[in-house]
Amino acid sequence: xxxxxxxxxxxxxxxxxxxxxxxxxxxxxxxxxxxxxxxxxxxxxxxxxxxxxxxxxxxxxxxxxxxxxxxxxxxxx
Amino acid sequence: xxxxxxxxxxxxxxxxxxxxxxxxxxxxxxxxxxxxxxxxxxxxxxxxxxxxxxxxxxxxxxxxxxxxxxxxxxxxxxxxxxxxxxxxxxxxxxxxxxxxxxxxxxxxxxxxxxxxxxxxxxxxxxxxxxxxxxxxxxxxxxxxxxxxxxxxxxxxxxxxxxxxxxxxxxxxxxxxxxxxxxxxxxxxxxxxxxxxxxxxxxxxxxxxxxxxxxx
Numbered sequence: 001x002x003x004x005x006x007x008x009x010x011x012x013x014x015x016x017x018x019x020x021x022x023x024x025x026x027x028x029x030x031x032x033x034x035x036x037x038x039x040x041x042x043x044x045x046x047x048x049x050x051x052x053x054x055x056x057x058x059x060x061x062x063x064x065x066x067x068x069x070x071x072x073x074x075x076x077x
Numbered sequence: 078x079x080x081x082x083x084x085x086x087x088x089x090x091x092x093x094x095x096x097x098x099x100x101x102x103x104x105x106x107x108x109x110x111x112x113x114x115x116x117x118x119x120x121x122x123x124x125x126x127x128x129x130x131x132x133x134x135x136x137x138x139x140x141x142x143x144x145x146x147x148x149x150x151x152x153x154x155x156x157x158x159x160x161x162x163x164x165x166x167x168x169x170x171x172x173x174x175x176x177x178x179x180x181x182x183x184x185x186x187x188x189x190x191x192x193x194x195x196x197x198x199x200x201x202x203x204x205x206x207x208x209x210x211x212x213x214x215x216x217x218x219x220x221x222x223x224x225x226x227x228x229x230x231x232x233x234x235x236x237x238x239x240x241x242x243x244x245x246x247x248x249x250x251x252x253x254x255x256x257x258x259x260x261x262x263x264x265x266x267x268x269x270x271x272x273x274x275x276x277x278x279x280x281x282x283x284x285x286x287x288x289x290x291x292x
Contacts, residue, residue: 006247007234010230011231011234014230014231017227020227020228023218024228024231024232026282027228027231027232027235028232031236031239031280031281031282034278034279034281035101035280047238051238061238064238065097065238065241068097068239069096069097072096
């Protein structure tokens with residue numbers, strides 16, 4: 001599978017759609033809350049910001065992982 | 078210092094003594110238990126059994142521990158099984174003869190296959206008695222199927238991201254009716270039972286259904 005084409009670009013395409021973004025935000029907010037994260041909407045926005053840019057997807061994922069790690073470090077989870 | 082090591086140190090400094098990976102691992106273990114409870118009453122207790130899309134093998138080992146008389150094999154296109162029990166294949170043909178397994182189960186796998194019909198066909202070829210599926214169903218948020226698929230794709234991707242999973246996420250979502258038509262009308266199975274689990278996983282927003290077919 002072409003990871004960038006089929007996942008990386010599709011993520012940007014969906015997250016850049018103003019009609020679809022609120023649904024995605026709702027999904028990530030709910031998922032992060034389910035993981036035990038407080039103030040999950042603000043963290044969901046941050047994660048979606050990492051994902052919605054034109055960097056290689058692996059770099060975007062790395063930023064998100066670092067962010068998750070920091071949340072753990074600060075006992076937010 | 079490489080990035081992976083740096084990240085490990087960051088996570089290792091976790092004040093609560095728990096890394097993000099450990100946190101996610103606990104959630105994944107909960108998810109496995111839920112899925113096992115959802116399929117266990119439909120499983121045949123003996124015979125050759127395949128976990129189609131077995132990933133890291135943890136769910137397969139949970140099933141095997143509960144059904145010790147099963148002769149279990151696990152298959153995936155990319156295996157990250159630390160125990161080396163899951164076997165890899167080319168994504169098209171599992172090297173076993175027709176009807177080799179009494180039963181095959183696939184838990185939230187087929188929508189990760191670019192051509193879910195070819196995956197379904199391979200499952201049906203290999204199974205002689207029973208097929209047990211848990212599948213992700215795209216939500217009906219906008220009333221537009223393409224848009225709903227795209228939202229579900231992004232939601233589904235979250236778990237891949239959080240889990241650092243190697244699994245592909247093409248998001249080939251079919252409706253319940255389409256799954257049933259595929260297995261029954263096109264592939265000649267009989268529908269044994271169906272259940273709508275809805276939003277059954279607290280860390281996921283996707284809806285799941287159970288589909289059990291017999292040959």
